[in-house]
Structure formats: structure tokens, C-alpha cells
Amino acid sequence: MTDFASTKALFHIPEGLIYLDGNSLGPLPLAAPARMAQAMTDEWGAMLITGWNRGGRDGTGWMGQPMALGDRVGRLIGAERGHVVLGDTLSIKVYQALTSALMLNPGRRVILSDNGNFPSDLYMAEGLCALLGQSYSLRVVAPEEVADAIDDSVAALMITEVDYRTGRRHDMAALTARAHALGAFAIWDLAHSAGALPVDVAAGGADFAVGCTYKYLNGGPGAPAFIYVAPRHADRTPPALSGWLGHAAPFAFDLTYRPGAGVERMRVGTPPVLALAALEASLDIWDSVDMAALRAASLALTDRFIAGVEAACPMLTLATPRDHAQRGSQVSFRFSEGYAAMQALIARGVVGDFRAPDIMRFGFTPLYIDAANVDRAVEIIAQVMGDRLWDQPEYRRRAAVT
Amino acid sequence: MTDFASTKALFHIPEGLIYLDGNSLGPLPLAAPARMAQAMTDEWGAMLITGWNRGGRDGTGWMGQPMALGDRVGRLIGAERGHVVLGDTLSIKVYQALTSALMLNPGRRVILSDNGNFPSDLYMAEGLCALLGQSYSLRVVAPEEVADAIDDSVAALMITEVDYRTGRRHDMAALTARAHALGAFAIWDLAHSAGALPVDVAAGGADFAVGCTYKYLNGGPGAPAFIYVAPRHADRTPPALSGWLGHAAPFAFDLTYRPGAGVERMRVGTPPVLALAALEASLDIWDSVDMAALRAASLALTDRFIAGVEAACPMLTLATPRDHAQRGSQVSFRFSEGYAAMQALIARGVVGDFRAPDIMRFGFTPLYIDAANVDRAVEIIAQVMGDRLWDQPEYRRRAAVT
Numbered sequence: 001m002t003d004f005a006s007t008k009a010l011f012h013i014p015e016g017l018i019y020l021d022g023n024s025l026g027p028l029p030l031a032a033p034a035r036m037a038q039a040m041t042d043e044w045g046a047m048l049i050t051g052w053n054r055g056g057r058d059g060t061g062w063m064g065q066p067m068a069l070g071d072r073v074g075r076l077i078g079a080e081r082g083h084v085v086l087g088d089t090l091s092i093k094v095y096q097a098l099t100s101a102l103m104l105n106p107g108r109r110v111i112l113s114d115n116g117n118f119p120s121d122l123y124m125a126e127g128l129c130a131l132l133g134q135s136y137s138l139r140v141v142a143p144e145e146v147a148d149a150i151d152d153s154v155a156a157l158m159i160t161e162v163d164y165r166t167g168r169r170h171d172m173a174a175l176t177a178r179a180h181a182l183g184a185f186a187i188w189d190l191a192h193s194a195g196a197l198p199v200d201v202a203a204g205g206a207d208f209a210v211g212c213t214y215k216y217l218n219g220g221p222g223a224p225a226f227i228y229v230a231p232r233h234a235d236r237t238p239p240a241l242s243g244w245l246g247h248a249a250p251f252a253f254d255l256t257y258r259p260g261a262g263v264e265r266m267r268v269g270t271p272p273v274l275a276l277a278a279l280e281a282s283l284d285i286w287d288s289v290d291m292a293a294l295r296a297a298s299l300a301l302t303d304r305f306i307a308g309v310e311a312a313c314p315m316l317t318l319a320t321p322r323d324h325a326q327r328g329s330q331v332s333f334r335f336s337e338g339y340a341a342m343q344a345l346i347a348r349g350v351v352g353d354f355r356a357p358d359i360m361r362f363g364f365t366p367l368y369i370d371a372a373n374v375d376r377a378v379e380i381i382a383q384v385m386g387d388r389l390w391d392q393p394e395y396r397r398r399a400a401v402t
Numbered sequence: 403m404t405d406f407a408s409t410k411a412l413f414h415i416p417e418g419l420i421y422l423d424g425n426s427l428g429p430l431p432l433a434a435p436a437r438m439a440q441a442m443t444d445e446w447g448a449m450l451i452t453g454w455n456r457g458g459r460d461g462t463g464w465m466g467q468p469m470a471l472g473d474r475v476g477r478l479i480g481a482e483r484g485h486v487v488l489g490d491t492l493s494i495k496v497y498q499a500l501t502s503a504l505m506l507n508p509g510r511r512v513i514l515s516d517n518g519n520f521p522s523d524l525y526m527a528e529g530l531c532a533l534l535g536q537s538y539s540l541r542v543v544a545p546e547e548v549a550d551a552i553d554d555s556v557a558a559l560m561i562t563e564v565d566y567r568t569g570r571r572h573d574m575a576a577l578t579a580r581a582h583a584l585g586a587f588a589i590w591d592l593a594h595s596a597g598a599l600p601v602d603v604a605a606g607g608a609d610f611a612v613g614c615t616y617k618y619l620n621g622g623p624g625a626p627a628f629i630y631v632a633p634r635h636a637d638r639t640p641p642a643l644s645g646w647l648g649h650a651a652p653f654a655f656d657l658t659y660r661p662g663a664g665v666e667r668m669r670v671g672t673p674p675v676l677a678l679a680a681l682e683a684s685l686d687i688w689d690s691v692d693m694a695a696l697r698a699a700s701l702a703l704t705d706r707f708i709a710g711v712e713a714a715c716p717m718l719t720l721a722t723p724r725d726h727a728q729r730g731s732q733v734s735f736r737f738s739e740g741y742a743a744m745q746a747l748i749a750r751g752v753v754g755d756f757r758a759p760d761i762m763r764f765g766f767t768p769l770y771i772d773a774a775n776v777d778r779a780v781e782i783i784a785q786v787m788g789d790r791l792w793d794q795p796e797y798r799r800r801a802a803v804t
Binding site: 089355 | 414416419421423426427429430434435438439442443445446447448450451453454455457464490491492493494497501505517520521522524525526528529530532533534542614616622623624625627640641642643644645646647649653654655656657658659670671672673674675676677678680753755757758801
């Protein structure tokens, strides 16, 4: 069983802050600056190009890091070894999964998603359909209508497992089974799942899964994304983004493309070496985390928070499912003055965030948030709501990034 | 006039090394580790999510860095202000330029390139054509045949200005004019141009230009790429990779995509904040470099190197044009045992690299390479070649990355 009191000591949480926004950007692992300094000075600085063969903390080369770290992320999402690779951004990984699914499922022209999906996933699908023309289209339904909306026109179901606004969790295994029964591929976005709860892409039958590492996985701002390709597809998936690092022999400099083995073909350009070094410092912590214990701790924290806030703040409406099976690792409340109320909270050290139009969102990350933090956060929220602090003009000014 | 003796002191060049591989991976700016430490600790660590609004060395927010740094790269390539943005990898930026050009030029189905282009560019075009079907195709000709191969079937000309193997430089203005006269778009890959020589994408008429920042621009391994979109296309280019950061209002979380203004629509996912911080330390040096002075110094170095090696090593055949107008900032020699000969050179502190099948490649970067380095490199090359050191078995073993 993971000792979460000891993991908390491995992160830098600024003095006086209750950081309930690790679902947006995870905090700095205390070991990350030293790992990064090493990558900068001892690897880039001293090794120069030989780093491609000799770099990385274990000396096996920068070139191997996207797959090596991919396996460490893979354990957290139930992937078979050797089937996850890191790189690019989540939007690019969504595009790769979509193009692969469409090419593997010719004759079907519909991408099905729901309006609780993260907008960038929808945008990437929209852009792809516009590029392809020929009546390719994106169909968007309500989250609870997804299962019934799958029909034999659907090439790919593209779903974010945990809704970024409400924290509502889809049933991966059930929806995937339904998609497969109707001949559709299932693409799962794990942005709010990886590191938030136990995921089992293998048992769940996912065809493709994608996610980012800067939220629960604490890889730092703009940390690389990941993609999982089910073993049954890995060697037959045509990579539309066929970059040289996904080539079977990148350094042969052939003029024509031959896809690399398995998920390696989902590599595109030169890997983000420095960003991978930062992520590694966080994965060092994750390697010893038991995901079942994490889930138990997460549910205890979110239950406690819901009970506390509901008792103290009747004007806040719970947007997150009470049913554990349907809940991620965040709690959201709807409130018409949510933006200003959140600014007032942040000014008092309780950092959550706001998602338009009216969602106040709080992430719970047992690695560094404990029951005492929850109780104190509830007290402060009760104060802000009781004193109607959202009415103060200083909290109503909008920042560029909310 | 830039004082290159003083810029040399701003880089970490390992003791005893003559680093002629800055055209593959630029060396570490001495100020980069401190800038990165600041980004890690003072920004990510202390600011957490508020870094999106407050981060960056100037405090204007991480979100603005891709455009702010884009302008600093833009000066080096002759771009109009506000028309260059950083992010992703070069392969992804090539794909963006290609999809934009194809969508802006409907009815034409051919991408024209040459066999001196970097393979990843060709692979990305190949993958795009396979995705699109409908007889879209990539046509690859010899570098000297490009001008004559442009015809009214060509939607986009995709050319790397300086050949990564030979250092041969295309005439951007002439080829672009020819492309335009025949109704084709011109996409220029500046991987071996940006920071290597003065580029003028605006005067040259380029429709799109892309490049990377880890070579001559010294941004570090896996540093972000850049894309330039000519002002005349910037607000009408449909972005096929329509990610949320390219949306007109990313934080409105609309369900449908509306492209952002100008080149901002070429942003895709969350920006690589840490990698941008490393790049910034190099751009601090570049900001005061006069590109005409750099070019004069570069040509003096490459002339000196060619003369020295040709006088001492008759078995090496120059692959780089003698004509200044056709030369980038590298010198390549063909030699059948080039791989082993290069390993012998590296073992003696002269770091160039090898590109299959027979190219020994040496990059010349006036920021940290001077005439004395060239003379010493020539001496060592003469020794290695005179002593036939490429015959020794220790130099014949191939590394994973060459």
C-alpha cells in the first residue's frame, strides 16, 4: 500500500496553498530541477550529439526515452508492455488515433463523440473531416446518449473517459464492447484518467488510447503526450503522420517510408528530450504507486469534499456524479458566479479553476492532497460563499487564461 | 558587426572538442541551465497554473511565449512581425504547411519535392497523400530538376533550402517565382538555413516556411519547431491540425472550431513551456547577431576548410558547391569509408557526422567556431586519412544513431 504521507513530501507545494488544480497542471516534483539540470549540463552540454546514444539517466540514449518512459506510463493505464510511446501533444495524438481508425475502417465516415469531450478533441476531428471531405463528419451527442448513438455508420468512437468539466466517468469496457459489436473502433482520451484512477486499456478493449502527462502525472507545463495502440492493431496501423522517427530505420535516410514496429510508428519528429527528463522525475514517484490504493484515497477525498461543501454551501450545485463508478478524481460545482467565486478562493489559497459557463472545478490528487487539506478547503469555500465575495469587483476581472 | 570571439564565450564547448556538428544539435548556451532552473522552480514550481498568465522571463505568461519567441526567430528568417509561431516538431509543421497548401489549391493533386530533401518531409507528404487518396501524390525529382518539374498539376512545391547531406542551397526566390507563375504554392524547410545564413522569406515570396530550433539555433535536443505563414494567406489558411490553442478563443471551450487570427491558428496543443525557456537563452544571443556578418564569417570558414582538406586529403571528394550562392553553412565530402573515418575523427575530438551512404558532414557555426578551429580540424583530418584509421575495427561498429 502506497504511503501518501510520504509522497506528499516529494512535491513542491507553495506555502499556504491548497492546490486542487493538479488535474490542470501537476506541481513540481522536488527531484525534477536536479534531473533537468543533469539533462541540460551532463547530457546536452557534455554529450552533445552522442546523447542520442548515451543520454538519459540510465545512459541508454535519448532515442529510447519515448518508449522507456512510455512503459512506465503504460503500467498506470493497464497497457501491455511496449505499446505506449510518448511525444507531441495530446491533440496530435488524438489526430493520429483518428486517422488510424478511419484508415482501418474504410467505408465508414462518421466520428462519434460527446459534448462533454474536451473541445480540442472535437476540433481535431472537425479539422480532419474538413481535410478529408467526401462526407466525413463528426457527430456529437450528449454523454448519456453515446451508447445508443453508435450505429453501423460510425468508424470511430472518440471519448474522453472522464469529463473535464463534471468529472463524470464513462464506462470504458461497456462502450468499447458496444462499439466493437457495431464495427466501430474505440479511441479513449485519458487526459483526466491517467494517474487519476486505475485504467485498464487492455481489459477494456480500447483500440487506441491517448493522454497527457502534465496533469495528474506532474510532467510540467507542456509535457509530452502519450499514445497506446492495442497490440492487435499495432503492426497494421497506417500512420498518417509518418515522420522519420516512426520509420523502421530512421538513420538509413531512405526516400520512402516504411513504418516501424508496433507503436514506434506513432513517433513523428525528434523527441522532446528535455521535457522527458522532467517527466522522468515524476514517474520515479509514480513507479511505486499502487493504483487501487490511489483510487481508494481519491474517493475518500472527493466524498469528504462533497459532503463538506454541500453541508456548508447550499448555493453550489454538485455537477459530479455521486456514484463512485461514474466519478473521476475531481469534484465540480455549478454556480452562476463561479468565475468570480473561484478568483476569491484562489486569493485565499484554495486553488481550483473555472470552466465556462459555470463550473467550479477541484481536483483531488492523493499524492499530495490529504484529508486535512480538504477540511481546510471546505472551511474557506464556506467563508467565501457565505460572505458573497464573488460580488467584489477585483474577482470579476477576467484573465487571458482562466 | 557581431563580435564572434565574444559569442564563442557564451557556449559550453567540451574541453578538447572541435564541434562541427552544430548543424545537427547546437551546443548548450551557458545561460540556458539558469534560465531553465528559473522556469522549473520560479515558474512551474511557484506559479503553478498562474504561470499561463504570469510565467515567462518577462512575466507576460507562458501562453504568449510561442508568438513572442516566434518573432525573435522571425527576424533571422526575414519574416514580417507576428507571422511566425513556435511549437511541435518540424515534421508536424511540414504537415501543417502541406495540408494548408493543398486546401488552398483545390483541384491540384501533386506535391513536388526533390531527393535531397530531408526524408521526414518526404515521409510526411507520403503519409498525407495516402490518407487523402483520390490520386494525391508526391513527385520526387533530382534537386537540379525541380524548376523544370513544376507544372500545372503541382499544388505545392516542398523544398528544403539547404540540402542536409551536401549543403547545396536552392534559390528560394527563383523557385518560388517559378512555382507562383505556374499556380503552385512554395513551402520552404529552413532546417539548415535558420541561423545558418540570412534568409528572407518575405522578399523570397515563400508561402509557408518551417524549421527547427535545435540545430543552428541551439535550442537543445528536441527543441520546438516553427512555422511562418505569409501574411497574404495567414487569415485564410484552413488549419487541418485544428487544436484548441489555435482556436480564436481557446478558453471559451466552444464545441466548434473557429480559427485564431493569422499564424496563431497554426498552434495546436499546449505549448512546450520548458523547452521554450531553454530556447530563449539561445535567442538572447541571436538577438544581437548581424546575419550578413554571420554569412561572411561562415563563408570564410567553409572556404578555408575546403581548401585545407582538399590540399591534404585527395581521397575525399567535395560534395558541397564551391559557388557561394549555392552553399549553406556546412561542408560535406564523399568517402566510401566515411562512417568509420568519421568515428576515428570523433575519437580525436573533431565532431562531424555521417549521412548514408557516404557523406562526411561538417557544420560551420561562426558563433563558436573560428579559423583556428578549422585549421586544427584540417590537421586532424589529414592525419586520420593519411593513416587510414578507418580500417581499424573499433571505428567500424555502428551505433544506433549515426
